[in-house]
Amino acid sequence: MERASRPAEDLDEDSSVWLRRLGGGDRQAAERDLHARLVRIARAEVRRRAVSTPVTGPELDDIAYQAAADAMLAILAKLGDFRGESRFTTWAYRFVVLEVSAKLGRHYWRNPPVVLDAGQWERLPDRFGLDPERHAQAAGILAEVRRVVDEELTSHQRRVFTAIVVDGVPLDALAAELGVRRNAIYKVIFDARRKIRRALAANGYLEEPGMEQR
């Protein structure tokens, strides 16, 4: 594991001030200041991601405020875990950025542009910029991708691959729907990518298996 290893005695002045304020008599004012920052960051983050989510309008602002509130609770609960490996504000802001991701994933299903298990395989060529009508090689590649998915993946892996790669469901949305961590979905896709690459290389569509041995 790639661990952070900065000793706490290296704490920068700004971080020290935050910790003193949050741990002392100025706590309420410090919490107000931190919350205001979290709200500002959350609102900027939902606006930045608005183009890639079906969530719109006031719901985006609601998500931002909820994310800031939940991040604030998590930060205060985990204050003792902060070891000075980064600036305090960077450590704290990470909570709100991750909360925005998780909440956008959950809210996706309130008005999803595509339902789970839609299996829109006809859209796969566009996703990869391939044109099977004009190029026999593209048709062969797409057929091989489909064969690997149908024959070499488990039903769970096939469902995940179809949702993420074929139907374009956001990874965090699928993780929320299936009740699993983001990493579990990523691992399924990672393994599927290796299997498909190996199959395409074996059939001469790709030159090298690539650096995918793990």
Next chain:
Amino acid sequence: MSDMGRLERFLRTDPRDVGCDEAMAVLHVYVDLVAAGQDAAARYPGVAAHLDGCGPCGEDFTGLLLAVTGG
């Protein structure tokens, strides 16, 4: 000619990739290094490989970097 590039890039995996959980566990440290102009990828090659291959974690990296740099 069909563009194999997008598919090829999608299928390319990096054995150094540490996965979402490990990458997110040190994201704040990684972002501070990047914000300070240091070579975060050299210090954390597995995290760099993951952020390159995982869209959602890459988005979180971008969001946190913008948050700390005021972008």
